[in-house]
Amino acid sequence: MSNEKLxxxxxxxxxxxxxxxxxxxxxxxxxxxxxxxxxKRDVDKLVPIAPVMQWNGADMLRRITRLGDAPRxxxxxxxxxxxxxxxxxxxxxxxxxxxxxxxxxxxxxxxxVRDYAKKKIELETLxxxxxxxxxxxxxxxxxxxxxYPVPVENVGDVGYGLFGTDDPVFFPLSEKxxxxxxxxxxxxxxxxxxxxxxxxxxNRAKWLENERITGGxxxxxxxxxxxxxxxxxxxxxxxxxxxECFFEDRTIFEYNPDKYYDWADDKEGIRLPTDKVxxxxxxxxxxxxxxxxxxxxxxxxxxxxxxxxxxxxxxxxLQKVFNYTPGITDDPPPVMDFREDELHEFEGLxxxxx
Amino acid sequence: MNKEEKQEPVIVGFFCNWCTSAAAxxxxxxxxxxxxxxxxxxxxxSSTVDPVYLLRALQxxxxxxxxxxxxxxxxxxxSGNFKARRRVAIVKTVLKSLGFDDTRVxxxxxxxxxxxxxxxxxxxxxxxIKRRGQSEFKYIDSxxxxxxxx
Ligand code: SF4
Ligand code: SF4
Ligand code: SF4
Ligand code: FES
Numbered sequence: 001m002s003n004e005k006l007x008x009x010x011x012x013x014x015x016x017x018x019x020x021x022x023x024x025x026x027x028x029x030x031x032x033x034x035x036x037x038x039x040k041r042d043v044d045k046l047v048p049i050a051p052v053m054q055w056n057g058a059d060m061l062r063r064i065t066r067l068g069d070a071p072r073x074x075x076x077x078x079x080x081x082x083x084x085x086x087x088x089x090x091x092x093x094x095x096x097x098x099x100x101x102x103x104x105x106x107x108x109x110x111x112x113v114r115d116y117a118k119k120k121i122e123l124e125t126l127x128x129x130x131x132x133x134x135x136x137x138x139x140x141x142x143x144x145x146x147x148y149p150v151p152v153e154n155v156g157d158v159g160y161g162l163f164g165t166d167d168p169v170f171f172p173l174s175e176k177x178x179x180x181x182x183x184x185x186x187x188x189x190x191x192x193x194x195x196x197x198x199x200x201x202x203n204r205a206k207w208l209e210n211e212r213i214t215g216g217x218x219x220x221x222x223x224x225x226x227x228x229x230x231x232x233x234x235x236x237x238x239x240x241x242x243x244e245c246f247f248e249d250r251t252i253f254e255y256n257p258d259k260y261y262d263w264a265d266d267k268e269g270i271r272l273p274t275d276k277v278x279x280x281x282x283x284x285x286x287x288x289x290x291x292x293x294x295x296x297x298x299x300x301x302x303x304x305x306x307x308x309x310x311x312x313x314x315x316x317x318l319q320k321v322f323n324y325t326p327g328i329t330d331d332p333p334p335v336m337d338f339r340e341d342e343l344h345e346f347e348g349l350x351x352x353x354x
Numbered sequence: 355m356n357k358e359e360k361q362e363p364v365i366v367g368f369f370c371n372w373c374t375s376a377a378a379x380x381x382x383x384x385x386x387x388x389x390x391x392x393x394x395x396x397x398x399x400s401s402t403v404d405p406v407y408l409l410r411a412l413q414x415x416x417x418x419x420x421x422x423x424x425x426x427x428x429x430x431x432x433s434g435n436f437k438a439r440r441r442v443a444i445v446k447t448v449l450k451s452l453g454f455d456d457t458r459v460x461x462x463x464x465x466x467x468x469x470x471x472x473x474x475x476x477x478x479x480x481x482x483i484k485r486r487g488q489s490e491f492k493y494i495d496s497x498x499x500x501x502x503x504x
Contacts, residue, residue, distance in 0.1 A: 216453040216490045217499070246406065266415065268498025277495045278413055282406040284448050285441075317451040321443055334444075338436035340426060346443040347461050349482065 002105075002127065002168050006048040006077065006160065009170070009184070013075060014040045018183055019101065020072030023060060025050035030117035034060045038072065048077040051123045053110040056238040056294055058085035062094045070099040077103045079110070080148050081294040083156040084327025085238045088290055091333055094241050101180055102156035104173065106130070106163040106193055107149045109139030112299055130163060133195055135203065142295020142308050145204040150193045152328060161191035208316060211309045220277055223310060226303045229276050233297035233307055239287040239326075246286070247279045284314050289334040290326040291315035363417035363483045365476075367394045368403045372430045373465045374422025380469030388476040391483075392420075399423070400461075401434030405441040408459050412491040418458040418483045420475075425463040435463070449491075457482075458489055 013019045024046045026035035032050035034057050037043065057078045064070055078086060083104040089095040108126035115121070121138045129136040135144050143149075151159035157177030161169045169189025172178035181188060213219050231248070234240045247253065253275055263270045291311050298308040319325060321343075322334040331337060369375040375396045381388055393416075397403055400423030411419045421442060423435040439461060446456040460479060464472050493499030 212451075214453040216455075217494055220452055221494070246404065263496070266498075267493040267496035270496045274495065275413075278406070278409060281409055281448060281452075285405050285409070285444055288448065289444065314448055314451045318444060318447050321447050322440075334440060338433060338440055340436060343439050343443045346439060346446055347463070349457060349460055349479065351457055 002160075002162055003047055003049055003123070005168050006103075007043050007046065009186075010043050010046070010048075010075065011040055012184055013180075014043070016184065018073070018180065019075045021070070021074040022046065022077070023057065023064070023074060024048040024077040025052075031113055036060075036064070036074075047123075049105060049123060051111050051121055051126055052113055052116045053079060053082075053294075053296070053299075054113050055236070056085050056296055057082040058089050058095065059238040059241075061086060061100065062089055062238075062241060065096040065100070069096045073099050073101070075101045075103060077105075078156065079107045080104055080150060080152070080155075081107075081142075081146065081292055081327075083151070084148065084292045085294060086327075087155050088239065088292055088327045088333065089241070092241070092290075092336070101158065101176065103158040103160055104151040104156040105160035106151070106191075106196060107143070107146070108162075109136055109143030109146070109149070111138050112140050114299075127162065130196065133199070135199060140295055140299060141306060142293060142298060142312070144200070145207045145312075146200050147204055147293060148197070148328065149200050150197055154330075155327060161189065161193065163191060163193040163196045165189075165191040207309075208313060211306075212313050213310055220281070220310075224277055224280060224305065227276055227280075227305055228303060229273050229279065230302065231279070232300040232302060234279075234283055236296045236300035237283075237287070237291075238294065238296070239290045239292065240283065247275075247282060280310065284311065284318075286335075288315045288318045289322060289324065291319075292327045362389065362391045363480060364393060364415060365391050365418045365420060365480060365483060366411040366416040367392050367420045367422060367476075368397050368400070368407070369394050369422040370400045370424055370435075371396050371398050373424040373428070374462070374472065376466035377422075377464045377468050377472040380466065381473045382469075384469050386469055386473035388473040389480040391417075391480045392476050399429065399431050399434040400438035401429075401431065401441075403438065403441075405445045408442075408445050409491070412458060412489060413494050415492050417486075417489045417492065418460065418479065420460045420462060420479060422462050422464050422472075425465055428465065454491055455486065455489065457486070458491065 010022050021038045023036050025032040026045050031054050032052045090097045108130040111121050126136050153173050157174045159171045159173050169191050170186050171188040213223050295308040301307050324334050408419045429435040442461040445459050450456040
């Protein structure tokens with residue numbers, strides 16, 4: 001029903017010439033992928049709200065707008081985390097937003113792609129659980145502790161409220177969205193999703209407290225011990241958009257043969273491949289201030305390392321230092337910005353509590 | 355394990371060409387003593403150091419790293435040192451978050467005329483790091499180093 005109403009919304013917008021294309025999920029044999037459609041006749045191929053998030057939709061918009069504004073007015077239907085990624089990537093000059101309208105909905109969470117491929121859990125089940133005010137056991141860890149599982153003002157343009165209402169409602173999130181809705185002749189509706197947000201944040205608070213990786217070297221080495229160094233986590237991360245990743249630069253990370261032996265002498269034996277922990281900590285140093293918490297790194301891990309516990313919790317600490325919430329705050333990302341008078345506690349030598 | 359009893363620590367210094375590197379030279383010509391533990395690397399600005407290199411130095415065996423830049427307002431590239439300060443804040447926060455000793459990464463503003471300050475900071479930091487003992491980050495991802503002793 002929630003999808004049916006969205007398809008009608010899309011068709012009307014297309015008939016009225018308000019949009020020339022839509023990006024939203026479409027089902028595949030064992031999953032869902034994002035699709036771009038440009039004709040009304042293809043709208044029924046879309047399942048705008050899917051039970052799986054295989055990729056981050058904002059990453060797809062980055063590809064589409066690589067050379068400039070989207071060539072046609074495009075409606076993008078995004079989950080709240082994807083919409084936050086969208087906003088973050090706009091700030092990083094990775095997405096040109098002008099010709100894009102973003103619609104964001106109350107999110108029931110997503111099932112891990114691998115779980116879904118084994119046993120389909122349909123959207124209706126997730127929505128029913130959401131309506132009963134319960135976070136589904138079937139959704140990914142990142143979804144259970146999502147800080148913003150609903151549309152947020154000025155993150156995207158149109159909100160689509162599902163929680164606590166039998167009949168979904170549309171409401172504006174931005175000026176652009178407000179104009180769009182009135183051009184469609186839609187009167188904004190209301191719903192109260194406060195509870196949905198609250199129960200996620202309660203979960204998140206516990207998670208931050210219980211799942212922290214501590215213990216320095218042993219803690220991190222143990223946590224990453226089965227890591228294959230495949231870089232899937234980085235490849236799926238929408239914030240890791242660098243064309244050439246530092247950690248894949250051969251001039252830095254391929255060494256002369258002698259070097260390995262010298263290291264083995266000095267370090268009482270080395271692990272191969274080298275620099276596995278450094279990759280993860282270095283990645284955190286590069287992008288942790290802008291991690292939006294989609295958890296796709298964890299979903300991408302072939303050996304099921306709960307990687308979001310590392311990224312999400314360190315990112316939480318980093319974002320606190322800069323008083324920055326990626327995808328929400330309007331300021332530029334911390335790595336693109338500075339203040340002249342700040343962070344003095346990081347200058348010089350300050351001995352910690354030890 | 356060969357403990358090299360209380361040996362001099364190794365501290366890798368990334369020093370801006372326009373200030374801290376010049377201060378090191380001045381300390382030298384003024385015959386101010388600073389310890390051989392400091393291994394200086396001259397960089398064109400404190401902002402040219404990817405913070406991953408600070409971790410890299412610690413991984414490769416440095417007991418500590420120190421990034422030396424121009425005083426706020428004096429960077430030759432206007433704002434490089436402010437960006438460097440953000441990066442140091444990030445590295446220290448990541449280290450601390452995971453239970454590592456974040457005092458092994460240090461940021462200092464030392465101008466070209468502050469040979470005295472340079473010598474003093476380096477002497478104090480060396481003593482401090484010596485007292486801290488071996489860094490847990492040293493030789494991370496290898497079979498040696500501290501956490502493999504148990
Ligand atoms: S690090 Fe993980 S959770 Fe954070 S933005 Fe990247 S993929 Fe998403
Ligand atoms: S790890 Fe760093 S260099 Fe590599 S893609 Fe991510 S941000 Fe870019
Ligand atoms: S996806 Fe998993 S195995 Fe691959 S590099 Fe990331 S943590 Fe390691
Ligand atoms: S030139 Fe010295 S810190 Fe930038």
